[in-house]
Amino acid sequence: MAKTVGPLVSSAHLVTEGATELSEFEFGLTLAHNAFQRWIVRCMAAAGYPDLGPLDIHVLHLVNHRGRPKKLADICLLLNIEDTHVVNYALKKLLKTKLVAGEKSGKENFYSTTPDGAEACERYRDVRDSCLVDAFGAFGGEKVAVGELAGVLRALSGLYDQAARSAASL
Numbered sequence: 001m002a003k004t005v006g007p008l009v010s011s012a013h014l015v016t017e018g019a020t021e022l023s024e025f026e027f028g029l030t031l032a033h034n035a036f037q038r039w040i041v042r043c044m045a046a047a048g049y050p051d052l053g054p055l056d057i058h059v060l061h062l063v064n065h066r067g068r069p070k071k072l073a074d075i076c077l078l079l080n081i082e083d084t085h086v087v088n089y090a091l092k093k094l095l096k097t098k099l100v101a102g103e104k105s106g107k108e109n110f111y112s113t114t115p116d117g118a119e120a121c122e123r124y125r126d127v128r129d130s131c132l133v134d135a136f137g138a139f140g141g142e143k144v145a146v147g148e149l150a151g152v153l154r155a156l157s158g159l160y161d162q163a164a165r166s167a168a169s170l
Contacts, residue, residue: 047120059075060100060117062079063091071109099117
């Protein structure tokens with residue numbers, strides 16, 4: 001006889017009536033987040049840049065996005081990060097490694113990738129294609145389902161942001 005297993009959660013004390021699926025989602029999100037962070041660090045290391053952390057990599061790709069300079073505030077907004085100091089630290093690290101350059105315009109600093117930074121992003125993409133994208137296709141990954149899941153995650157991020165605002169007002 002098969003043993004019945006309860007919900008897969010990391011914190012059973014948070015499972016209340018009506019919150020089982022949310023607790024399962026949060027545990028799955030935690031696992032996915034940690035796996036993704038590990039993946040991007042190892043992918044960037046395989047691309048030749050072993051000293052970058054997850055946020056450094058996110059910031060580098062975002063600064064490289066569309067080849068347009070970005071302000072610190074815009075980077076924080078796009079990454080949904082409140083603490084500008086954390087992103088500023090990543091930018092300083094990327095400036096030091098010469099993957100990103102900064103230029104002052106009025107009172108604002110604008111950041112863009114250097115040729116080395118753009119090349120790092122291209123090398124990352126090549127490693128990603130060979131290690132992940134090809135495997136995703138062979139796995140039978142449903143592109144439409146993944147796209148829909150991305151939309152659900154963006155919607156849930158808004159729900160969590162609202163809950164954070166509510167909790168801050170308690």
